[in-house]
Amino acid sequence: MDRRDFVKTCAAGAAYVASNPGALAARGAELRDYPRALLVDELKKPLLAGSLRPNRNYIFHYPYGGTPCFLLDLGRPTANDVALKTADGRGYLWRGGVGPKRAIVAYSAICAHQLAYPTKQISFISYRDSSSPTAAANTIHCCAEHSEYDPARGAKVLGGPAEQPLAAILLEHDPKTDQLHATGTLGGELFNKFFEKYEFKLAIDYGSQRAKRAVDGMTVVSELTNFCQQQVHC
Numbered sequence: 591m592d593r594r595d596f597v598k599t600c601a602a603g604a605a606y607v608a609s610n611p612g613a614l615a616a617r618g619a620e621l622r623d624y625p626r627a628l629l630v631d632e633l634k635k636p637l638l639a640g641s642l643r644p645n646r647n648y649i650f651h652y653p654y655g656g657t658p659c660f661l662l663d664l665g666r667p668t669a670n671d672v673a674l675k676t677a678d679g680r681g682y683l684w685r686g687g688v689g690p691k692r693a694i695v696a697y698s699a700i701c702a703h704q705l706a707y708p709t710k711q712i713s714f715i716s717y718r719d720s721s722s723p724t725a726a727a728n729t730i731h732c733c734a735e736h737s738e739y740d741p742a743r744g745a746k747v748l749g750g751p752a753e754q755p756l757a758a759i760l761l762e763h764d765p766k767t768d769q770l771h772a773t774g775t776l777g778g779e780l781f782n783k784f785f786e787k788y789e790f791k792l793a794i795d796y797g798s799q800r801a802k803r804a805v806d807g808m809t810v811v812s813e814l815t816n817f818c819q820q821q822v823h824c
């Protein structure tokens with residue numbers, strides 16, 4: 591590699607790291623790699639980070655075909671390096687959002703309390719940017735029993751009965767193409783309990799094979815309003 595190529599490579603690497611603070615995360619406990627998946631829009635074209643509208647709820651499925659996740663552009667930089675714990679006391683470090691503003695985050699949309707999740711018919715859990723009598727602004731709130739999570743701090747629990755944060759979905763942002771990939775999870779996964787609890791419903795909605803099959807290659811991102819007929823707000 592000549593000097594010019596070396597400088598170019600270094601510059602590209604620096605841009606990548608600036609856009610992906612999690613890229614240098616220590617590979618500690620609670621981090622699990624899954625097959626890498628490109629986030630695409632409903633036309634199966636790569637979803638560009640710049641096309642996300644701040645403070646909207648987007649849904650995609652990862653790491654399995656039947657496990658929903660929130661994708662959020664919070665419109666402002668998140669905290670960095672937030673120390674969190676699973677319900678059984680295992681610590682991990684959430685490194686922050688990705689993208690030019692480090693404002694893009696993703697979490698499992700399965701509530702860490704009793705596993706409420708967005709179905710095609712109804713969702714009790716969502717992000718909201720304004721407050722209500724029962725929910726604070728800029729939180730992910732589950733109206734089932736009012737667990738509340740801070741998406742700008744790794745989905746740390748702010749209130750309610752949940753005993754651990756929502757599992758984070760690891761994202762990579764490519765500053766050259768503005769594309770996003772999901773690459774793994776961080777934190778307390780509840781997928782086995784989720785599959786046990788909702789086996790029948792998931793088989794109806796997704797097909798029994800597809801619900802538990804690992805997503806590979808790409809995953810479609812939709813606005814929650816398109817994915818789900820009714821959102822419960824409380």
Ligand code: FES
Pocket residue numbers: 701702703704705706732733734735736737750751752
């Ligand atoms: S299932 Fe979400 S608070 Fe109970």
